[in-house]
Amino acid sequence: MNCPRDKTPLVTHPVHSIQVEECPQCRGFWFEAAELSKAKDAADPDLRWLDFDLWSDSDALSAEWSARKCPQCEITMMRIVYDGTEVTVDYCPDGHGIWLDKGEFEAILSALETEIVTKDASEYLAASLKEARELFAGDEGFVSEWKDLLTVTRLMQYRVLAEHPKLAELFVALQTSNPLK
Numbered sequence: 427m428n429c430p431r432d433k434t435p436l437v438t439h440p441v442h443s444i445q446v447e448e449c450p451q452c453r454g455f456w457f458e459a460a461e462l463s464k465a466k467d468a469a470d471p472d473l474r475w476l477d478f479d480l481w482s483d484s485d486a487l488s489a490e491w492s493a494r495k496c497p498q499c500e501i502t503m504m505r506i507v508y509d510g511t512e513v514t515v516d517y518c519p520d521g522h523g524i525w526l527d528k529g530e531f532e533a534i535l536s537a538l539e540t541e542i543v544t545k546d547a548s549e550y551l552a553a554s555l556k557e558a559r560e561l562f563a564g565d566e567g568f569v570s571e572w573k574d575l576l577t578v579t580r581l582m583q584y585r586v587l588a589e590h591p592k593l594a595e596l597f598v599a600l601q602t603s604n605p606l607k
């Protein structure tokens with residue numbers, strides 16, 4: 427599979443029980459749906475952030491056609507936008523997976539950080555996120571050593587690929603509009 431931005435072949439990284447694809451050029455990530463459901467099914471006592479709601483205000487959610495194509499099936503992806511935040515996600519309407527640009531992944535980490543601050547979570551969690559942000563800020567390679575990456579992938583599974591009533595509505599509405607650009 428190639429990067430939907432720059433066509434560079436994606437590199438596969440193992441993260442615990444699952445595989446994540448990364449573009450070595452732009453450092454975006456492709457989370458394949460089948461891999462994400464493995465993350466969901468894996469029993470993991472360290473599951474900590476599942477009650478974090480990436481889209482807590484469903485009125486702020488909207489969807490539009492993306493400029494990117496699914497690396498798996500080459501159809502135009504949909505872009506989920508969450509008003510008032512930097513969080514956007516590209517999603518294959520046929521459910522193959524989720525693409526995050528490097529900056530988008532960082533935006534999700536920031537949103538998690540905010541959530542954790544407002545929820546008065548443990549110092550451990552805050553430290554873990556700080557570690558993640560530092561790893562991503564650097565120019566080093568993939569951050570498979572960051573243990574909570576798996577949790578972020580699960581979040582994607584639950585909040586994007588799994589049933590989300592408002593997202594499902596938006597996708598149906600978008601699919602009846604014309605994707606050609």
Ligand SMILES: [Zn+2]
Binds near residue numbers: 430431450451
């Ligand atoms: Zn790329």
Ligand SMILES: [Zn+2]
Binds near residue numbers: 496497500
């Ligand atoms: Zn696809």
